[in-house]
Amino acid sequence: MIKRTELQIGNIVLNGPAKAAILWEVIGLSADRIVLGSEFLDTHQELADDEDLYPVPIDPQLLKKLDFFFERRMDAFEGDGRVPIDTFTKRLKDFDIIITKDFDLNGIFYLRVRDLRKKDSITHEVMLQYVHELQNESFRFTNERLIISTKNG
Numbered sequence: 001m002i003k004r005t006e007l008q009i010g011n012i013v014l015n016g017p018a019k020a021a022i023l024w025e026v027i028g029l030s031a032d033r034i035v036l037g038s039e040f041l042d043t044h045q046e047l048a049d050d051e052d053l054y055p056v057p058i059d060p061q062l063l064k065k066l067d068f069f070f071e072r073r074m075d076a077f078e079g080d081g082r083v084p085i086d087t088f089t090k091r092l093k094d095f096d097i098i099i100t101k102d103f104d105l106n107g108i109f110y111l112r113v114r115d116l117r118k119k120d121s122i123t124h125e126v127m128l129q130y131v132h133e134l135q136n137e138s139f140r141f142t143n144e145r146l147i148i149s150t151k152n153g
Contacts, residue, residue: 055130
């Protein structure tokens with residue numbers, strides 16, 4: 001489950017733990033209410049607590065809906081070996097948000113923020129697993145929200 005203190009406007013969450021749960025966007029937060037909206041269902045709902053909210057695992061389809069583009073490249077790895085690295089990148093005004101999957105840790109991704117105003121500058125690097133963590137960390141360093149795009153259905 002997700003705690004209310006982890007949520008920000010625009011976060012993507014699930015309304016239950018089951019695979020049939022629906023993606024919702026947090027559209028309002030107050031001390032006693034969480035308001036969720038669903039463009040797919042063209043509706044919203046208000047919750048008094050966070051007990052029915054669950055995190056959305058990061059996956060390539062959701063990264064595409066967040067307007068990240070995919071690139072597979074071969075990187076050096078321990079000695080002369082080379083391994084494929086799946087990278088998802090989103091360019092914002094002054095930053096690149098770069099997501100790399102960790103092939104050794106199932107479901108874990110690395111987030112790197114590159115400040116384009118500084119040459120070769122990675123300003124932040126963190127491991128994460130869920131979409132709301134990606135959204136919150138990205139906003140913290142870029143002051144821009146990552147919102148689900150309807151054009152990438």
